[in-house]
Amino acid sequence: MNRPLRLVDSITELRPGADTGCLAVSGSHGGISSAHYALAAQPMLAVFxxxxxxxxxxxxxxxPFLQRHGIAACTVAHTSARIGEARSTLHDGVVSHCNAQALSLGIEPGQACAALIRQLQGSGG
Known part of the structure; x- marks a missing residue:
């Protein structure tokens, strides 16, 4: 199954119900307020x-918040991608941190965000 990719400059743009199970690549910070929006939408993966x-x-x-709810999440380094720009997260971002759920999907620090999305879409997630 090819998971839909949602590029959202702000994680607040995710739609609960409509975006369930998607690969959400955002420009948002990985703070707790962002986590609540991701939790409401239930993506398979949230990138901050x-x-x-x-x-x-x-x-x-x-x-860790999303890990407790069974959602894979990772961040890209602020030095690799522009904050607030999902396209920069996708095309320029390099993973800096992951939760255990993300690690179980094969995502790891140092990986290019574009490569991990291709990997997950190719494997069916």
Whole structure:
């Protein structure tokens, strides 16, 4: 099954119900507020920007939160992709952090975002 790819500059653009099971590539930071929008939409994978990780690792808070809900999530390095631009996340982004669910899909730090999306679409996820 070829998972639909949703490119959204803001994770708030995901549609609960309509985007369930999609591969969501966003320009949003990986903070907890973003995590709640992803949880509502239930994508198979949510990709965020690590936003420089931030104080108390706030830029990665979505990863463990979504892990607890069975959703794969990862971030791309803020030095590799522009924050707020999903196309930059997809085409320029390099994975910086992953939750265990993402690791189980074969996603790992250092991987190009475009390559991981091709991998997941080719395997049927």
């Amino acid at each position: 920007n690590d936003a420089g990780v931030g104080k108390d690792v706030a830029g990665l808070a979505a990863l």
